[in-house]
Amino acid sequence: MRFDYLHTMLGPLGVWQHANLRTPAPEHGYSIDDQARALIVATLAREQMPPALQGVLCDRCMRYVRSAFLPSGRVRNFRSAQGRWLESVGSDDALGRTLWALYIWVKHHPSDRAARNMIRRMERAMMEVHSPRALAFAALETENTDLLHHVLNKLLAGFRHYSDREWHWFEPVVTYENARLPQALFVAAHRLHHTEGLEVAHTTLRWLIGHTFSDGHFRPIGNHGWLVKGGTPARWDQQPVDAGAMVEACTTAYLLSREPLYREKALLAYEWYLGRNDHGLKVYEPETGFCHDALTPHGLNLNGGAESILSYMLAHLALQRHGLLSL
Numbered sequence: 497m498r499f500d501y502l503h504t505m506l507g508p509l510g511v512w513q514h515a516n517l518r519t520p521a522p523e524h525g526y527s528i529d530d531q532a533r534a535l536i537v538a539t540l541a542r543e544q545m546p547p548a549l550q551g552v553l554c555d556r557c558m559r560y561v562r563s564a565f566l567p568s569g570r571v572r573n574f575r576s577a578q579g580r581w582l583e584s585v586g587s588d589d590a591l592g593r594t595l596w597a598l599y600i601w602v603k604h605h606p607s608d609r610a611a612r613n614m615i616r617r618m619e620r621a622m623m624e625v626h627s628p629r630a631l632a633f634a635a636l637e638t639e640n641t642d643l644l645h646h647v648l649n650k651l652l653a654g655f656r657h658y659s660d661r662e663w664h665w666f667e668p669v670v671t672y673e674n675a676r677l678p679q680a681l682f683v684a685a686h687r688l689h690h691t692e693g694l695e696v697a698h699t700t701l702r703w704l705i706g707h708t709f710s711d712g713h714f715r716p717i718g719n720h721g722w723l724v725k726g727g728t729p730a731r732w733d734q735q736p737v738d739a740g741a742m743v744e745a746c747t748t749a750y751l752l753s754r755e756p757l758y759r760e761k762a763l764l765a766y767e768w769y770l771g772r773n774d775h776g777l778k779v780y781e782p783e784t785g786f787c788h789d790a791l792t793p794h795g796l797n798l799n800g801g802a803e804s805i806l807s808y809m810l811a812h813l814a815l816q817r818h819g820l821l822s823l
Contacts, residue, residue, distance in 0.1 A: 499785060506553065507577070510560040511534045512524070513526055513803075514801045517799055522577040525576045528560060532557075534557050534802070535597040536597050539600050561598070561614070564594070571594050587630075591618060591621060591630060592631060599615065599638055602615065631647040652692065655700065665700060669722050669725065679745035701758075704742075705761055714764050716734045717738065718732040719735055719790075733790040743762050743765045769787070780805075786805070789803075
């Protein structure tokens with residue numbers, strides 16, 4: 497795994513959000529979502545990443561998070577190139593992703609009391625959140641049983657409300673980073689020894705697999721239309737973040753169940769980055785460490801933003817850490 501392009505995307509305040517082709521686009525500023533992803537990568541890949549880059553990346557991402565943190569336990573998200581905050585409070589997703597990153601950070605830096613204090617306030621804020629994805633992000637690494645119960649109950653309530661004989665999902669539409677929902681349910685139900693939760697986790701992940709693998713490869717739900725209940729999946733544009741979420745969700749499911757199907761699909765979703773996709777084109781370039789932003793009807797989106805490269809790195813690390821990377 498190469499870090500050249502990630503280094504290119506590093507700005508004075510953190511990782512730039514977008515790029516024009518392969519050049520960072522400061523006019524689009526920064527997002528805390530990317531700082532959270534980058535902090536996870538820098539923490540988990542500390543033995544692979546060049547030490548100087550690893551140190552600077554951790555420092556800038558943590559500074560960003562500390563600056564974004566609000567007394568309410570919420571966080572701000574978007575920031576201009578000059579450092580001006582562009583909103584008073586960020587989204588639920590931003591809160592969930594940041595909490596996910598901080599859980600991983602403190603596991604490797606247990607003496608960081610400031611980070612632990614932020615986590616406690618953010619956990620209280622998460623108890624007021626209803627967004628399934630935001631809750632899913634927060635559940636992936638938490639040991640807070642109250643939060644796990646909250647996530648499990650919300651996901652099961654959504655499933656009971658929207659599912660029927662043909663629609664086995666938590667919402668009336670399947671959108672982005674979809675596999676995070678069953679992944680979080682696997683985690684929460686396993687830690688809480690919740691039988692129904694595990695059954696629904698299997699049901700929903702298998703249902704999603706059934707809608708996203710075709711012709712021997714992974715085909716994520718496209719963001720130009722999504723998949724609405726009663727409809728058909730949009731084919732384009734296919735996003736790297738959805739491939740990464742499927743890799744990580746199937747890895748989690750395999751580790752907890754040892755069902756071969758999940759290992760097979762984790763590897764197939766990973767191969768989407770490397771050319772096993774609808775166009776037969778490499779979304780991720782192993783030679784340069786660059787990752788394209790999407791597969792479009794006409795081929796590759798030639799831009800490469802932070803979300804794309806970081807989603808590949810998270811997927812790679814998930815497989816590598818658990819000895820599943822056979823490519």
